[in-house]
Amino acid sequence: MKRVPDFTKEQIAAAQYYASLTPPIDLDPRIASLVTDLIGRVADKWTMLILDVLAEKSPLRFSRLAELVEGISQKMLTQTLRAMERDGLVTRTVYPVVPPKVEYKLTDLGITLGAAFCGVWVWAANNLDAVEKARGDFDQRPA
């Protein structure tokens, strides 16, 4: 995630090769659309970022999360955490003390999703320069 695991280029290449060679298994279109929906839900900026900080440090209280997830508003934090809880990605534990104390923690499901996203973080970190260059070239181009 923000910590980039040291997959070697060989490992990444192998994974890509693997994916490219695998014969397509076409899913039941009903399932495919459910998967698509789920991806839409889960491939969300704030979800990814929260997943990231919770993967690094867990459990975390609400206010601590608000500090660590840079730029998130209270509203979005609450909203996203609720959705993640509903999807079974985090647990929410309320301690009946005053002032209130609530702890958030990744479930096993959440951890595996974090691992799955890891590939995208790695890609982004590795290809940042390429993307920036592409953008520069594109913007330079005549209309």
Added chain:
Amino acid sequence: MKRVPDFTKEQIAAAQYYASLTPPIDLDPRIASLVTDLIGRVADKWTMLILDVLAEKSPLRFSRLAELVEGISQKMLTQTLRAMERDGLVTRTVYPVVPPKVEYKLTDLGITLGAAFCGVWVWAANNLDAVEKARGDFDQRPA
């Protein structure tokens, strides 16, 4: 992607184990924020779906893409394709014929991004039931 490659549970587990054990490499925060932005750009519903169909079939003309990416409007298709082109994920080739013919094709960069997202598709396909169950349980819970 929509075709689910047959990673075994063991391979996925290995990848997760790998990611969990890797010591954190904290990035330059400036880079981290760029990566975050890039993720936000790229982890978009339509981008992922377009990436998906282009990974399966390429090159594709605009109107063919519009048919294959279910539910996308012309406007969103144009917009997303332009952004992807700018980011260096697809190439756009215009044939000066009439009626116009334009072909879109993934670049190498686009292909590797598709491979990176593959993990998320696999996760979604594998954990669809778990998520649905979690949602059911959550919705059943008393307020």
Added chain:
DNA sequence: TTCTATACGCACCAAAAGGAGAGCGTGAAA
């Protein structure tokens, strides 16, 4: 001559996302 196919750009509008800020309950500290 009229019609069609193609890949858009543009203007308009409705809906949704998301930010800012106020309020709330309560026990302990000052």
Added chain:
DNA sequence: TTTCACGCTCTCCTTTTGGTGCGTATAGAA
């Protein structure tokens, strides 16, 4: 007695997103 901490919720309000429909250029077919 006032203040503060914490984790929210609720109410505005602005910004963004995204859909719809119309216009356009032009060679060839009918």
